[in-house]
Amino acid sequence: MMIKKIYFSILFLLFLQVSLQAQIRLRLPIDPLFKGKQMRVTAYACTPDTTLAEGDLKIKTLQFGGKLKYDSKQYSRIHDIEGSKWKKITANFTIKPKSDSLLVMLFSSIDTFNIDGFSMEYKQKDTWVKYPLKNAGFEDSKPGVREKVWRVENTHRYFIDSVNRYEGEQSLRIKVTDIVKYGYYTQYADTAHVNGIDIYYETYGEGEPLLLLHGNNQAAWALRHQIDFFRDKYKVIAVDSRGQGHSTMDKSEMSYTLMAEDMNALLEEINEDSVHIVGWSDGGNTGLTMAMNYPDKVKSLTTMGANLYLKKGVIEKKFMRKVKLEVRIVGVVAFFNPKNWKDKYRVAKMLLKHPNIDPEDLKDIQIPVMVMAGENDLIMPDHTKLIAESIPNSKLVIIEGADHYAPSDVPDKFNQYVLDFLMKEEKEMK
Numbered sequence: 001m002m003i004k005k006i007y008f009s010i011l012f013l014l015f016l017q018v019s020l021q022a023q024i025r026l027r028l029p030i031d032p033l034f035k036g037k038q039m040r041v042t043a044y045a046c047t048p049d050t051t052l053a054e055g056d057l058k059i060k061t062l063q064f065g066g067k068l069k070y071d072s073k074q075y076s077r078i079h080d081i082e083g084s085k086w087k088k089i090t091a092n093f094t095i096k097p098k099s100d101s102l103l104v105m106l107f108s109s110i111d112t113f114n115i116d117g118f119s120m121e122y123k124q125k126d127t128w129v130k131y132p133l134k135n136a137g138f139e140d141s142k143p144g145v146r147e148k149v150w151r152v153e154n155t156h157r158y159f160i161d162s163v164n165r166y167e168g169e170q171s172l173r174i175k176v177t178d179i180v181k182y183g184y185y186t187q188y189a190d191t192a193h194v195n196g197i198d199i200y201y202e203t204y205g206e207g208e209p210l211l212l213l214h215g216n217n218q219a220a221w222a223l224r225h226q227i228d229f230f231r232d233k234y235k236v237i238a239v240d241s242r243g244q245g246h247s248t249m250d251k252s253e254m255s256y257t258l259m260a261e262d263m264n265a266l267l268e269e270i271n272e273d274s275v276h277i278v279g280w281s282d283g284g285n286t287g288l289t290m291a292m293n294y295p296d297k298v299k300s301l302t303t304m305g306a307n308l309y310l311k312k313g314v315i316e317k318k319f320m321r322k323v324k325l326e327v328r329i330v331g332v333v334a335f336f337n338p339k340n341w342k343d344k345y346r347v348a349k350m351l352l353k354h355p356n357i358d359p360e361d362l363k364d365i366q367i368p369v370m371v372m373a374g375e376n377d378l379i380m381p382d383h384t385k386l387i388a389e390s391i392p393n394s395k396l397v398i399i400e401g402a403d404h405y406a407p408s409d410v411p412d413k414f415n416q417y418v419l420d421f422l423m424k425e426e427k428e429m430k
Contacts, residue, residue, distance in 0.1 A: 023174050024106040024115065025151045026133070030063070034095045038123040039131075041104055042090045044166040046114050047081050048173055055110035057081065059091040062105070065098035081113060086166045108174070114164050116171035138172040179228045182238065183221025183245065191246070194265035195258075200246035201239045201266065204231035208299075208426070209275040211263070212238045213283025215305075217347050219245025225411030226278060226418075233419070237275065239266070241286070243343045254350040256282070260289040267297055278418055280304045280407050285355045288387075291365045292357075300368040300425050302418050305379050305404045308357040308387060319378040323351055362390035368425040369394040372417065374402035395421065 045057050081087055095102075106115065118136040121128040135141065135149040143160045150172075152158045157175050165171040188202045202220055210230055214222040220238035230236050242262050243249030252258055263286065267275060276299050279287030284306030291298045307314050315323075327348045334341035371388040373379055375398055388396035397417055399406050406414045 023108050023153055023156050025153075026104045026118075026149065027101060027151075028104075028133075029101050030095060030099050034122050034131075035097050035099065036095060038092065038094050040090055040092045040121050040128070042088065042117070042119045042121075043106065043115055044086045044088055044117040045081055046084055046086045046164060046166070047110070048112060048114055048161065048164050049084065055081075055108065057087075057089055057110060057113065058107040059089050060105050060107065061091055061093050062103040063093075063096050063099035064101045064103065065096065066100070081110065084164060086116070112173065112175045114161055114171045114173045116166035116168070137166075137168040138170060139168045141170070141172060177228075179224050182224035182227045183219050183240070189246075192266050192269045194269050195262050196250045196252075197242055197262070198248045199239060199242070199262060199266050201237055201270075202227075204236040204238070205234055207234050208422075209272050210234040210236050210422075211267075211275040211277045212236060213263070213277065213279040213286050214239075214241065214244070215281035215283060216351055217244060217344055218282075221245070223278075223280065223407060226407060226415060229411070229415040230419075234276070234422075237270075237272070239263070241282070243347050249343055249346070254346055254354075256285045256289045256350075256355045257293070259286045260293055263290055264294045264297055273297075274299045276300045276302075276422060278302045278304070279306065281306065281404065282350075285357075288357060288362070288365075289355070291367060291369070292361055295365070295367065298367050300370075300422065301365075302370045302372065302421060303387070304372045304407060304414070305374070305377055306371070306387060307379050307383060308355060308359060308362075310352070310354075313380055314383045316378050316380065327352060359386055359390040362387070363392065365391050365394075368421075370397060370418070370421045371395070372397045372399065372406070372414075374399050374404055374406045376401075376403040378404045 041059055041061065043059060104120075116137055118133055120131045120133050122131055123129075138150075138160075140149075141158075141160055152172075152174065157177055159173040159175065160170050161173045162170045164173075182202065185202055188204055190201060190203070192199050192201065200220075204227060212220070212223045212226055214220060219240045220227070223238060227236055227238050240247040242259055243254065259282075267273075274297050277287045277290065279285070279302070281304065284303030287298075287301045287303055288306060288308075291301050327345075330341060330345045330348045334345035369388075369391045371384060371391070371394055373381070373384040377384065381398070384398070385396065388394045399410065399413060399417070402410050402413070
């Protein structure tokens with residue numbers, strides 16, 4: 001039974017990693033009449049100019065039924081789209097008996113492409129019958145108006161193209177933005193040797209320094225929406241924490257105290273006297289530790305989904321079970337592939353031991369602090385309130401309808417809260 005659980009957890013983790021890269025998604029309910037039937041999804045793609053675009057385009061489907069997810073395990077992939085020539089891409093699958101909704105995803109490694117003529121069909125005896133899809137040809141899409149039916153990832157921009165079209169009057173052009181480069185943008189990158197390790201960081205913009213701290217086993221790329229938003233307003237310093245991303249680690253036991261030491265040493269190395277900090281999850285824990293241990297280095301602090309300790313009532317039970325299982329999975333993978341996974345395991349294990357912050361210790365924090373969490377955050381609401389109530393004059397913000405991943409899932413809303421907080425504090429400082 002445990003092997004089966006681990007197998008499905010690995011599949012789930014892989015799904016999360018892949019689905020975040022999908023450029024277009026459509027989720028729709030499954031009519032009970034289609035259960036058990038063969039179906040197929042078709043679309044047409046081209047590039048907007050006459051050059052050959054090297055890369056892949058792929059359609060993949062996932063089915064959902066209650067808490068179950070079914071990978072169709074079938075997908076269609078096309079290679080190297082020739083400029084202005086429409087190429088067909090089709091994915092075949094069978095509707096599972098327990099499925100009640102379907103997710104259609106389009107993946108692309110091509111920077112700019114046009115998509116048009118989506119269709120879905122089901123097989124009735126020997127005949128394929130069309131199933132109506134809303135805005136399948138993007139005829140209802142409008143310039144400057146957010147696409148409502150098809151979700152286009154916010155790492156990409158989309159445009160209406162009335163010149164290159166497969167059918168109808170227009171198609172949708174998808175174009176990758178610079179936002180996907182954050183965390184890998186060598187033009188803005190540097191490395192500092194501090195605290196016995198190499199810390200990788202990227203710097204954007206000018207003005208008041210803003211240090212961005214990411215979550216567990218992530219890197220600077222996780223806060224790409226914040227980098228993109230704040231780089232025109234602040235001097236953004238986006239860091240890969242110890243043992244994550246491009247940064248190295250030594251044999252020291254991982255803890256938020258140690259990572260706060262790293263950040264303090266980094267700020268000394270790059271001659272930043274003090275900074276505003278935005279920390280998400282693990283980054284929020286590190287930010288709280290910095291505010292306690294290095295108060296002169298922190299002008300203001302925003303935490304998102306932080307926690308003080310791991311006692312009962314802090315993290316939802318079902319998520320804590322999932323965390324423990326996934327840490328075991330990473331441990332197993334690290335045993336067989338230590339070169340690529342040993343550091344990830346050491347970072348992941350920290351979730352089961354740290355932090356260990358006494359709420360009383362927060363009462364000495366004198367800087368402006370905003371404590372944030374999603375309405376459906378994995379951190380229990382009472383614990384987030386405890387953090388806010390323990391810090392003198394702090395501000396508590398619960399983002400309606402959001403969860404632990406608000407910085408990436410609802411970046412516009414999250415960023416505006418942070419900006420309003422920073423501007424208010426800067427105004428009061430003057």
